[in-house]
């Protein structure tokens with residue numbers, strides 16, 4: 344059984360991933376900003392046959408990451424899912440840009456996954472073979488010029504794709520495979536109610552994709568249904 348570390352595990356896709364992995368017997372280290380405000384996750388973690396440990400983590404906060412690292416010590420982690428993310432400020436178009444909001448978006452969506460990866464590197468190495476999936480978005484693909492909205496969000500996710508693509512060869516030397524993934528258009532805080540699929544459908548697809556990750560196909564930009572997305 345794998346040990347899986349998931350950021351933003353209190354709601355949306357992160358919560359569904361937590362349930363999906365825990366339900367098949369994996370141990371989930373469920374990282375959330377505010378454990379006191381995670382009632383659904385707490386209910387899952389209280390189930391005697393599920394192995395879910397709730398950890399505190401704000402991915403933008405270096406002190407929070409250092410504290411997490413101290414808590415984990417050398418514990419092996421097989422799978423890291425960088426899921427935490429924000430959609431960014433209300434105003435992020437050519438006509439109207441909220442620059443502070445853009446910076447915050449980069450802090451969460453781009454620096455956050457990198458900080459977490461760096462902090463957990465020894466734990467991933469200790470697992471022998473490990474897998475890192477970062478949830479980005481199809482909206483970050485350079486192969487499509489569709490859409491001029493959500494510029495801060497698109498830029499933050501495109502930068503994350505580039506960072507994860509760039510570290511893939513270093514990570515391959517440590518037996519760590521990398522993917523960035525589009526989770527679908529999902530009914531969550533970010534996707535809204537009218538989105539195509541539920542968080543559970545997205546999580547089931549993403550888990551299936553993670554189960555098939557390999558160093559040979561690292562790095563990969565992949566959809567939740569397993570199909571490739573052009574970078």
Ligand SMILES: NC(=O)c1ccc[n+]([C@@H]2O[C@H](COP(=O)([O-])OP(=O)(O)OC[C@H]3O[C@@H](n4cnc5c(N)ncnc54)[C@H](OP(=O)(O)O)[C@@H]3O)[C@@H](O)[C@H]2O)c1
Nearest residue numbers: 351355356376401402426427428480528529531532533534
């Ligand atoms: N839903 C979609 O259609 C869609 C499409 C493409 C990509 N995505 C990506 O999928 C991922 C999950 O999003 P979602 O749809 O499940 O949205 P969501 O329901 O809004 O959940 C976002 C999660 O990220 C956490 N988070 C935000 N800032 C954080 C920080 N600084 N430190 C730690 N955790 C933080 C939130 O925690 P709090 O509860 O504490 O705020 C929450 O758990 C994101 O990376 C998003 O960009 C979603």
